[in-house]
Amino acid sequence: AQKVTQAQTEISVVEKEDVTLDCVYETRDTTYYLFWYKQPPSGELVFLIRRNSFDEQNEISGRYSWNFQKSTSSFNFTITASQVVDSAVYFCALTPRGTGNQFYFGTGTSLTVIP
Amino acid sequence: DAMVIQNPRYQVTQFGKPVTLSCSQTLNHNVMYWYQQKSSQAPKLLFHYYDKDFNNEADTPDNFQSRRPNTSFCFLDIRSPGLGDAAMYLCATSTTPGLAVEQFFGPGTRLTVL
Numbered sequence: 001a002q003k004v005t006q007a008q009t010e011i012s013v014v015e016k017e018d019v020t021l022d023c024v025y026e027t028r029d030t031t032y033y034l035f036w037y038k039q040p041p042s043g044e045l046v047f048l049i050r051r052n053s054f055d056e057q058n059e060i061s062g063r064y065s066w067n068f069q070k071s072t073s074s075f076n077f078t079i080t081a082s083q084v085v086d087s088a089v090y091f092c093a094l095t096p097r098g099t100g101n102q103f104y105f106g107t108g109t110s111l112t113v114i115p
Numbered sequence: 116d117a118m119v120i121q122n123p124r125y126q127v128t129q130f131g132k133p134v135t136l137s138c139s140q141t142l143n144h145n146v147m148y149w150y151q152q153k154s155s156q157a158p159k160l161l162f163h164y165y166d167k168d169f170n171n172e173a174d175t176p177d178n179f180q181s182r183r184p185n186t187s188f189c190f191l192d193i194r195s196p197g198l199g200d201a202a203m204y205l206c207a208t209s210t211t212p213g214l215a216v217e218q219f220f221g222p223g224t225r226l227t228v229l
Contacts, residue, residue, distance in 0.1 A: 045220035091157060105157035
């Protein structure tokens with residue numbers, strides 16, 4: 001079974017604070033891909049990152065960083081020095097290889113950055 | 116800019132009155148997806164097309180149909196909308212279905228059923 005859990009339903013932080021969004025996944029497949037998407041109030045899902053199961057290197061892109069740990073089946077996302085424009089719902093998704101690119105989304109974390 | 120376009124952005128229909136949502140793409144992608152996203156929930160895949168091949172998810176109600184007349188366009192038909200079908204409907208595209216590639220999403224159509 002494939003499952004993604006985002007335990008944090010809503011988070012509020014004050015601007016410039018750092019915030020980490022948690023993502024825990026379950027799969028029996030050895031080859032899979034993990035994604036993070038951002039959904040601003042306008043509605044469209046915006047791709048942030050893709051990581052395959054064989055690449056556990058952490059990644060940093062500007063104020064965004066991702067920590068992938070297979071040992072704990074987690075793929076957490078940190079925003080450093082948060083800004084009001086970061087306010088959105090963030091989804092973590094899993095797609096095992098060979099499933100026709102079907103995405104298994106978590107239920108999302110709604111982040112509000114207070115000015 | 117290449118993109119995924121959904122029209123209309125907001126659609127209101129009456130209980131039981133058929134409605135069609137449209138999606139077009141300028142990315143020339145082979146695969147087009149339709150997702151249903153209810154309030155505060157994750158997007159749920161309804162079906163996808165790989166070129167002209169239609170793939171329906173097992174739990175997608177028969178009330179939902181789709182058409183893809185050409186590479187660029189894909190339609191979602193809801194034959195008899197119920198109150199429970201009120202949701203955001205997201206269209207997405209990708210280059211291929213089997214390589215876990217990024218999906219590109221449109222802005223969605225928010226459907227209200229009265």
